[in-house]
Amino acid sequence: MNDVIYQTEALIAEDIDAYLEAHQHKTMLRFITCGSVDDGKSTLIGRLLYDSKMIFEDQLASLESESKKVGTQGQEIDFALLVDGLAAEREQGITIDVAYRFFSTEKRKFIVADCPGHEQYTRNMVTGASTADLAVILIDARKGVLVQTRRHSYLCHLLGIRNIVLAVNKMDLVGYDQATYEAIVADYGAFAREIGIAAFTAMPISGFKGDNITGSSRNTPWYTGQPLLAHLETVELDTTRDAARPFRMPVQWVNRPNLDFRGFSGLIATGSVKPGDAVRVLPSGKTSTVKSIVTLGGNLDEASAGQSVTICLDDEIDCSRGNVLALADHPPQSADQFEATIVWMDDDPLHVGRAYWMKLATQTVSVAVQPPKYEINVNTMEHLAAKTLVLNAIGVTEIITDKPVVFEAYADNRTLGGFILIDKVTNRTVGAGMLHFSLRRAQNVHWQATSIGRAEHARMKNQKPLVLWFTGLSGSGKSTIANEVEKTLNLMNRHTFLLDGDNIRHGLNKDLGFTEADRIENIRRIGEVAKLMADAGLIVLTAFISPFRAERQIVRDMLPQGEFVEVFVDTPLAVAEERDVKGLYKKARAGELKNFTGIDSPYEAPESPDIVVNTVAMTPAEAAEFIIRNIMPLK
Amino acid sequence: MTRPPTHLERLEAESIHIMREVVAEAQNPVMLYSVGKDSAVMLHLAKKAFFPSPPPFPLLHVDTTWKFRDMYALREKAAKDAGMELLVYQNPEAQERGINPFDHGPLHTDMWKTEGLKQALDKYGFDTAFGGARRDEEKSRAKERIFSFRTASHGWDPKNQRPELWNLYNARKAAKESIRVFPISNWTQLDIWQYIHLEGIEIVPLYFSARRPTVERDGMLLMVDDERFRLESGEVPVERSIRFRTLGCYPLTGAVESEAATLPEIIQEMLLTTTSERQGRTIDKDEGGAGMEVKKQQGYF
Known part of the structure; x- marks a missing residue:
């Protein structure tokens, strides 16, 4: 079993230079192991590390003592203890995060992503699968294809892993029975075809006993395929495939040490590039020629997928971070509406209509996610109706970006098709997605260039457009104060308009209720209307509870810097409830009104409002005067 | 390039990519050195990532005043060769209270640090x-x-890390929050040595064997690097042919x-030795098996 290892050791001892020469030409394979605790996943990884001599004596000593203390294998070594890292996990006996392990053989270096298998850790598995060339799907030979096997296979397929190994483990516990093995493989094969897995490699193993791991096992003479390690050493790498595709390099950084040098730095995603090649900068579409490929070690004659380089062009064309350099004759497209599969990764569910940041390669844009077309049951692959996506849910939906994004379908290009979603307020990574294709709609809707723009409108009115956005609890005095402010502005000959519940909820938004999703859509529409009015040169006042920070932030982002003025009408809940001008608090307390802000729906106070008025200390007229003083000079 | 990239080429490209992402997106980055x-x-790797520009951030050495003399010498030279600013920080309170490895243990x-x-x-x-790391x-x-998120008080919460x-x-991140970035996360000890060998990177001579004054204490061989080393009664420094697999405070x-x-x-x-790299350091052995995890939650790198 350990022949390979002993040969290596002899080489190290006798001729270190020859060993180093061989080692430096090794390639690298990243793979993921999928299975639940009981499938022997950690044991298999521990075994691979052990057999490839990646465990040192001191680690082994502590492993042996720990095996006896907390191990589950009696007096034998419990390899699983090698790889279960965090203290909390050791106590619970489960892996809850993605851990990366390293080992190497004569031909390759390996990085293993060790992921938890339970359904509540779908996001962890998706994370581990995103960088893997290959997946080892573990099955307990005593149990056969389980729900979790289907889930793991689906996730690996979804993340675009083309090399799937079906490792039927614990063969020692079924007496190395060929019929058992073949029944499992046939069962899995039927399922794999169903979900579109074109090919997979099956093998009978025992991680615990070491069968068919580093060498062919005498216990399975009927198995004629390769042992696991030999397969891992020879399978085709994704970088080989990527290198054969057309050239694309997302620009990370413009390197400009002085006026004579301007280079575009990035990691080549696909294809290769040489000096003299015609390239196109996207999304602008401008073309140029590669002058040189610059590295510290000297200029290169050619560079290809997987290399980090700096490219200089013949012409001084516009190109910056977020742009993509591509083969001139075969560029990727750009679009602003897509269909995508999204995996939700945050405790806070997807808010349809809310703006999130989307990071795709080096592009970061603001996006709105549409209601899911359906959610996918990861155990049965059924399509379910869904209004949102919660933690670990996977759904297909449309995404609208605020400006064009250079992309390719995820199936063709992981770099230009994979993206993450970031919450604009908490900055957490809340989702990951894979683009399928762009939607035609966006391509046919072009902005109509108009001759009279917002600057002209503002000049005619002799004022600087503003949106005074009043936010606060129901009954805090938003409408009253906004009304006072508008009256004063009118006396000053300013052109204004006040948007409030009466003129919006009864017309434009009469189809909306008070659920969280409707509240978000309500504010989005009001924001759009306020923006149009500001474009027309008006000073717009809005008086809505607008309870969520994220939505107020969306409106702020729609407008030029300085035109959105957030006015926080700060009234404690107790005071507003005591005033209860419209009798709404009483109804809400009685349970007659649902989703009432402050009672059974949250109000997120502004963190850094532009203006705060305290209605306990100020009268509405004083508050209005204070606001006017703060927004002067209005030109 | 028709052959597939080697594992070192892929690791190098990944590390460079990470460094460039930080420079493109961070407001005020620094490299701990x-x-x-x-x-x-x-x-x-930083020199490679930004060539022909010098790396667009300073180096920061959080000094304990107890490093080997050879380390201080290389520190100055390396920063100068790279054309980078070198910042050295020593905790004034530790300075004032004379905190040292002989009297104060952990x-x-x-x-x-x-x-x-x-x-x-x-x-x-x-x-x-x-x-x-x-x-x-x-x-x-x-x-x-690779991007490890820290709270405003520099805490690390293993349950609250972003999917990557x-x-x-x-x-x-919000104001005051910070991120520690580990560009060589996926490198192994062997990769590091092989890369140093292939690229001809200058390292502290202490990694190479030489005859140096030493004493044996609690099963460890310690080097008497300067006159501050406190010899216990009966201890006499002995010249031995030694080297270091990892470098920190010399005592x-x-x-x-x-x-x-x-x-x-x-x-x-x-490759032929059978003890792991961190074994020469005392830090992992505190608090049972979870030594490093506890230190990280407190803000240790």
């Missing part, structure tokens, strides 16, 4: 700090993200007896 072999590789690391690092990051307002070093590191997919890193760093005087010999010795 400890003068060890991992720092040497990091510095070399407090020495806590005050000079853990507290010193927090103070230095706060002082200069660095929002993103490159560190040279690797996932193969220790069990709790295997789960560390593909090579997309989320560098967004806390165990040497190994060795004849390995070239990089291939070092690699050969490493």
Whole structure:
């Protein structure tokens, strides 16, 4: 079993230079192991590390003592203890995060992503699968294809892993029975075809006993395929495939040490590039020629997928971070509406209509996610109706970006098709997605260039457009104060308009209720209307509870810097409830009104409002005067 | 290039990509520099990532005043060669109270390194700090993200780390929050040595075997690097042929007896030895098996 290892050791001892020469030409394979605790996943990884001599004596000593203390294998070594890292996990006996392990053989270096298998850790598995060339799907030979096997296979397929190994483990516990093995493989094969897995490699193993791991096992003479390690050493790498595709390099950084040098730095995603090649900068579409490929070690004659380089062009064309350099004759497209599969990764569910940041390669844009077309049951692959996506849910939906994004379908290009979603307020990574294709709609809707723009409108009115956005609890005095402010502005000959519940909820938004999703859509529409009015040169006042920070932030982002003025009408809940001008608090307390802000729906106070008025200390007229003083000079 | 990239080429490309992402997205990045072999590789990668520009961030050495003299010498030279600003920070409180490895045990690391690092990051307002930690070093590191998010008080919450997919890193954060970035996460100890060998990177001579004055104490071979070393009664420094597999504060760093005087010999010795790298350091052994995890939650790198 350990022949390979002993040969290596002899080489190290006798001729270190020859060993180093061989080692430096090794390639690298990243793979993921999928299975639940009981499938022997950690044991298999521990075994691979052990057999490839990646465990040192001191680690082994502590492993042996720990095996006896907390191990589950009696007096034998419990390899699983090698790889279960965090203290909390050791106590619970489960892996809850993605851990990366390293080992190497004569031909390759390996990085293993060790992921938890339970359904509540779908996001962890998706994370581990995103960088893997290959997946080892573990099955307990005593149990056969389980729900979790289907889930793991689906996730690996979804993340675009083309090399799937079906490792039927614990063969020692079924007496190395060929019929058992073949029944499992046939069962899995039927399922794999169903979900579109074109090919997979099956093998009978025992991680615990070491069968068919580093060498062919005498216990399975009927198995004629390769042992696991030999397969891992020879399978085709994704970088080989990527290198054969057309050239694309997302620009990370413009390197400009002085006026004579301007280079575009990035990691080549696909294809290769040489000096003299015609390239196109996207999304602008401008073309140029590669002058040189610059590295510290000297200029290169050619560079290809997987290399980090700096490219200089013949012409001084516009190109910056977020742009993509591509083969001139075969560029990727750009679009602003897509269909995508999204995996939700945050405790806070997807808010349809809310703006999130989307990071795709080096592009970061603001996006709105549409209601899911359906959610996918990861155990049965059924399509379910869904209004949102919660933690670990996977759904297909449309995404609208605020400006064009250079992309390719995820199936063709992981770099230009994979993206993450970031919450604009908490900055957490809340989702990951894979683009399928762009939607035609966006391509046919072009902005109509108009001759009279917002600057002209503002000049005619002799004022600087503003949106005074009043936010606060129901009954805090938003409408009253906004009304006072508008009256004063009118006396000053300013052109204004006040948007409030009466003129919006009864017309434009009469189809909306008070659920969280409707509240978000309500504010989005009001924001759009306020923006149009500001474009027309008006000073717009809005008086809505607008309870969520994220939505107020969306409106702020729609407008030029300085035109959105957030006015926080700060009234404690107790005071507003005591005033209860419209009798709404009483109804809400009685349970007659649902989703009432402050009672059974949250109000997120502004963190850094532009203006705060305290209605306990100020009268509405004083508050209005204070606001006017703060927004002067209005030109 | 028709052949597929080697594992070192892929690791190098990944590290460079990570460094460029930080420079493109962070407001005020810094590279932590400890003068060890991992720092040497990091510095070399930074030069490659931004060539022909010098790396657009300073180096920060959180000093304990107890490093080997050879380390201080290389520190100055390496920064100068790279054309980078070198910032050295020493915790004034540790200075004032005379905290040292002989009298203060674990407090020495806590005050000079853990507290010193927090103070230095706060002082200069660095929002993103490159560190040279690797996932193969220790069990709790295997789960560390490449972009490791820290709270305003520099705390690390293993349950509150961001998912990291593909090579997309989320560098967004609120004011006062910070991110530690580990560009060589996926390198192993062997990769580091092989890369130093292939690229001809200058490292501290202490990694190579030479005759040096030593004493044996508690099963460790310690080097008497300067006159501050307190000899216990009966201890007489003995010249031995030694080298170091890892470098830190000299009174806390165990040497190994060795004849390995070239990089291939070092690699050969490493591959044939049977004890893991961090074993020469005392830090992992505190608090039972979870030593490093506890230190990280307190803000240790």
